[in-house]
Structure formats: structure tokens, C-alpha cells
């Protein structure tokens with residue numbers, strides 16, 4: 001595996017490449033062109049400039065998170081082919097620039113959903129948290145307003161204000177879409193993009209829905225082992241793979257996190273590893289990465305990744321806000337750096353004891 005950190009680009013991130021370079025064992029960043037809209041073609045020039053900026057800091061681009069999929073593709077709208085063509089052009093340009101990993105998601109309307117961005121924990125740190133009752137009480141169209149005040153002045157992925165202005169129209173687009181239809185539209189999209197992925201050896205890594213169930217009555221399909229295996233079988237190509245995200249699959253306590261890793265062997269192209277602390281099955285918060293701070297056994301997760309021979313990029317996921325840092329919720333430097341160091345430590349120990 002290769003330890004990496006997510007970076008949003010110098011215009012958007014509070015963290016610098018220099019800081020990332022000083023985290024032990026981190027040589028790669030997972031990045032994006034954050035100011036592109038879903039459906040836009042990424043030019044080779046911009047991709048190259050991004051790579052050069054990263055390289056100048058002594059790092060390399062280990063993958064893209066995300067190239068977002070336009071809602072016309074997810075809903076199977078009339079103009080989807082045009083957006084798929086654009087997506088293919090972006091993949092082609094990434095491939096030509098020697099980038100071989102693309103994380104994306106197929107979640108309707110909202111990307112991840114949380115009800116609090118700064119829940120205060122016992123130690124005074126703040127974390128993202130989710131409470132089902134709070135979601136049930138919320139008008140989905142007001143979701144953005146309810147969290148916008150806690151973003152620390154940043155733009156959070158999937159929650160861009162321009163997008164959220166049209167949230168009502170977005171909801172309307174999904175009126176006729178159920179799980180089956182969403183699966184069909186995903187299949188259509190994947191079948192169209194696989195040839196370019198084959199040509200440039202690009203691994204597509206679908207990110208699970210977070211939380212891993214339907215919110216606000218919207219369909220959600222990338223939620224459990226059964227569905228993810230269905231997705232891989234329906235377009236059976238090794239480039240059609242997954243981002244294994246412990247914190248997202250883990251939102252549903254029925255998901256067996258290590259069993260899933262074994263079932264996805266060979267098709268996990270990217271891993272997000274983080275811990276959650278459950279206060280009840282419908283209330284959880286994002287703990288430190290350390291096993292004892294949350295509900296998951298992080299050793300078992302890393303061991304399972306080791307055992308299947310996982311050799312792709314891995315990143316610590318959302319971190320707590322600690323030491324008075326002001327950053328994008330979940331994406332500060334300090335706790336993610338602690339997470340990277342801890343996960344590296346687990347890996348080293350697993351590797352050495354396997355010999």
C-alpha cells in the first residue's frame with residue numbers, strides 16, 4: 001500500500017504540500033481540480049500544471065478524488081451521452097498524463113451526509129456526526145443551510161453553494177429514479193467508460209454512499225456487499241473497482257468490514273481508513289483513527305487489506321479538529337497526520353510479524 005493524503009489544491013486547502021511532505025511516509029497526494037463542475041472536461045494543460053505543482057513539492061499525484069459524475073448521467077437524462085463523452089475526454093487526458101486512479105461516487109443529490117460538522121467530544125476535539133432523528137426532522141432542501149454555518153469558510157466537497165442553490169431541481173430530477181434505475185444508469189455509464197479505462201489502464205474506484213442507506217427518500221445503491229458485488233459483476237472488468245471506505249460502509253453496523261475486504265479482493269483500488277464511534281445504531285460520530293477511540297478494530301481492517309495483497313493508495317479519512325486548527329471540517333492537518341502515522345505503524349507491525 002501507499003500512504004497518501006487528500007489535498008484540495010492550493011487555492012482551496014488550508015494545508016500546504018510542504019506540510020503533507022513532512023508527514024512520515026507520505027509521498028503521494030490524492031487531489032482534484034476542485035473548481036471544475038461535474039460534466040466539464042479537464043484539460044491536459046490543467047492536469048499537467050497540477051502534477052507539476054505537486055512534483056515541485058517533492059510529492060506525486062497518486063490518484064484523483066473525485067471526477068464527479070453529472071446528475072444527468074445518474075438519472076439517465078436525455079443529455080447523458082454528452083456528459084459521458086466529456087467524462088471520457090477527462091479520463092483520456094488523465095491517462096495521457098499518466099494518472100491511473102479515479103475515485104467517484106454515484107450518490108444522488110448529496111455526497112456524504114452529516115447532521116453536525118462540529119460535535120464536541122469529551123476531549124474537546126470537534127468531529128462530524130450523524131443522527132438519524134435529526135435527519136428525519138429536517139427538510140432536505142434546508143440541509144445545506146443547516147450545515148453551511150459550520151464549514152469554517154471552506155467549500156466542502158459535494159456541498160458547493162452553486163449546486164445547493166438548485167437543490168429543489170436536483171430532487172425533481174430523481175423523482176422517477178429508484179434503486180433499479182440507478183443501477184441501470186450506473187451500468188450504462190460504466191460500459192461506456194471501460195474502453196478508455198482499458199486503453200489507459202485507469203482504475204475506477206466507486207466510493208460508497210455515506211451513510212450507507214437511503215436518506216430523504218433518495219435511492220442509494222453502493223451500501224453493502226451484495227450491491228457492490230452486483231455492481232462489479234454487471235460490468236465485469238478489473239478497472240471497474242471500488243474505494244473501500246471503512247467509515248462509510250461502517251455506518252451500517254450490519255456490514256462486516258473485514259469480510260467485505262476479502263470479498264472485494266483484486267477490485268479494491270483505493271482505501272479510506274477511518275474509525276467511527278457509535279452512541280447508538282443511528283447516532284455516530286467520527287472518532288480518532290485509534291481503535292480504542294471508536295467502534296472499529298483498525299488492526300483487523302489493516303490486516304485484511306494486507307492479507308488480500310492490497311497495493312493501492314490508502315488515506316486516512318476525516319480527522320477530528322484538534323489543537324485549535326481552523327480548517328475544512330474533517331480535513332485538517334493534525335488529526336489526519338496522526339491517522340497516517342498510526343495506520344503506517346499498524347502496517348509495519350503487520351508486515352513484520354507476517355515474515
Ligand SMILES: O=C(O)[C@@H](O)[C@@H](O)[C@H](O)[C@H](O)CO
Pocket residue numbers: 065066103104105111112157158207210245272330
Ligand atoms: O466523505 C468524504 O469526504 C469523501 O470520502 C467523499 O466526499 C468522497 O470524496 C466522494 O464521495 C467521492 O466521490
Ligand SMILES: [Fe+2]
Pocket residue numbers: 207245247248272317
Ligand atoms: Fe471515504
